[in-house]
Amino acid sequence: MTNVIEADGLHRTYSGGFEAVGGISFTVPRGEVFALLGTNGAGKTSTVELLEGLAAPTRGTVRVLGHDPYRERAAVRPRIGMMLQEGGFPSDLTATETARMWAGCTTGARPVAEALATVGLTHRAGVRVKQLSGGERRRLDLALALIGRPEVLFLDEPTTGLDAEGRRDTWELVRRLRDGGTTVLLTTHYLEEAESLADRLAIMHRGRIVTAGTPAEVTAARPARIRFRLPEGVPAGRLPLGLKAAADGPRVEIRTYELQNALGELLHWAAAEDVRLDGLDARSASLEEAFLEIASRAESFDATDRAALEEVR
Numbered sequence: 673m674t675n676v677i678e679a680d681g682l683h684r685t686y687s688g689g690f691e692a693v694g695g696i697s698f699t700v701p702r703g704e705v706f707a708l709l710g711t712n713g714a715g716k717t718s719t720v721e722l723l724e725g726l727a728a729p730t731r732g733t734v735r736v737l738g739h740d741p742y743r744e745r746a747a748v749r750p751r752i753g754m755m756l757q758e759g760g761f762p763s764d765l766t767a768t769e770t771a772r773m774w775a776g777c778t779t780g781a782r783p784v785a786e787a788l789a790t791v792g793l794t795h796r797a798g799v800r801v802k803q804l805s806g807g808e809r810r811r812l813d814l815a816l817a818l819i820g821r822p823e824v825l826f827l828d829e830p831t832t833g834l835d836a837e838g839r840r841d842t843w844e845l846v847r848r849l850r851d852g853g854t855t856v857l858l859t860t861h862y863l864e865e866a867e868s869l870a871d872r873l874a875i876m877h878r879g880r881i882v883t884a885g886t887p888a889e890v891t892a893a894r895p896a897r898i899r900f901r902l903p904e905g906v907p908a909g910r911l912p913l914g915l916k917a918a919a920d921g922p923r924v925e926i927r928t929y930e931l932q933n934a935l936g937e938l939l940h941w942a943a944a945e946d947v948r949l950d951g952l953d954a955r956s957a958s959l960e961e962a963f964l965e966i967a968s969r970a971e972s973f974d975a976t977d978r979a980a981l982e983e984v985r
C-alpha cells in the first residue's frame with residue numbers, strides 16, 4: 673500500500689448545521705510530508721480530526737494505513753502520533769512524569785529520556801508543566817506525539833509559539849522523521865514552513881481545497897515580480913511597452929511569467945537610456961504571494977460575503 677492517508681469527498685458538518693469541511697479529497701503516500709494550509713477557520717483542524725479518528729465525517733471516507741480511523745480506532749491508534757493544537761496536560765506533573773504517563777499508555781514506547789532529548793527538552797525534564805514556557809509545552813506535545821514511534825504523525829500547527837531556533841529544530845526533526853520513513857501531515861500558518869518542509873501541500877479556504885501540488889507547482893502558476901524606482905524626470909511611460917509596468921509615482925512594479933526575459937529587457941533599456949533603477953528587486957513568486965492571492969481571489973468570489981455586502985448597502 674503506497675497511500676498511507678486517503679481522504680475522499682470528506683464533509684464535516686457541526687451540530688448547529690455549519691459545514692466546516694465541504695467535500696475534500698487528497699492522498700498522502702508513505703514517507704511524504706503533506707501540509708494543509710489555509711485562512712483562519714478554513715477547516716484544517718476539522719479535517720485533521722477526521723484523519724485522526726477523533727470524529728466521523730458527515731459524508732465521504734477516510735483511510736489511514738488502510739483502516740477507517742474512527743470505526744477501526746484500535747487498529748489505527750497505536751500506529752499514529754498526534755500533536756493537537758492544545759495539549760492539555762495535568763499542570764502539576766513534570767515533563768518527565770507527563771511523558772512517563774503517556775509512555776505507560778503506549779505499546780513499544782521510546783524511552784522517556786530519548787523522547788525529551790529528541791525535542792531538546794532534557795534540561796527541562798524535571799520542571800512542572802505549568803512552569804514551562806508556551807514553546808517548551810509545544811515541544812513536550814511533540815515529544816508525546818513521537819513516543820510511540822508512529823508510522824504516521826499528525827502535527828496541528830507544531831511550531832506556533834516557538835522561537836526561530838525552536839522552529840528550525842522542529843523542521844530538522846520532521847525532516848529526520850521523514851527520512852526515516854514516517855509520513856507526516858501538518859497544518860501550519862507559516863508559509864515558509866510549508867515551503868521548506870512539505871513535499872506536497874493543499875491550500876484550503878472555507879472548507880474546500882482551492883489549490884494543491886508541490887510548493888514549486890503552486891508557485892509556478894503565479895507571476896514573478898520586479899520592483900524598482902525611476903529617477904525624477906523619467907516617467908514610467910518611457911519604459912518598453914512589452915514590460916507592462918504598473919507605476920505609482922516613481923515606484924514601478926512589473927508582473928511577469930518570463931522573469932529572465934523581462935529583466936533582460938529592462939536592464940538593456942536602462943543601460944541604453946542611462947537610467948538608474950534604484951532599489952531594483954526581482955523575485956519569483958513565493959508561496960506567501962500565492963497564498964495571499966488565492967485567499968483574496970476566493971474572498972472576492974465568495975457569494976455569502978457578496979450577499980452580506982449587498983444587504984449592508
Ligand SMILES: Nc1ncnc2c1ncn2[C@@H]1O[C@H](COP(=O)(O)OP(=O)(O)OP(=O)(O)O)[C@@H](O)[C@H]1O
Pocket residue numbers: 686687688690692710711712713714715716717718719
Ligand atoms: N465544535 C464546533 N461547532 C461548530 N463550529 C465549529 C466547531 N469547531 C470548529 N467550528 C468552525 O468550523 C470552521 C473551521 O474551523 P477549524 O478549526 O477546522 O479551522 P482551521 O482552518 O483549523 O482554523 P485556524 O487556522 O483558525 O486554526 C470555523 O469556522 C469554526 O468556527
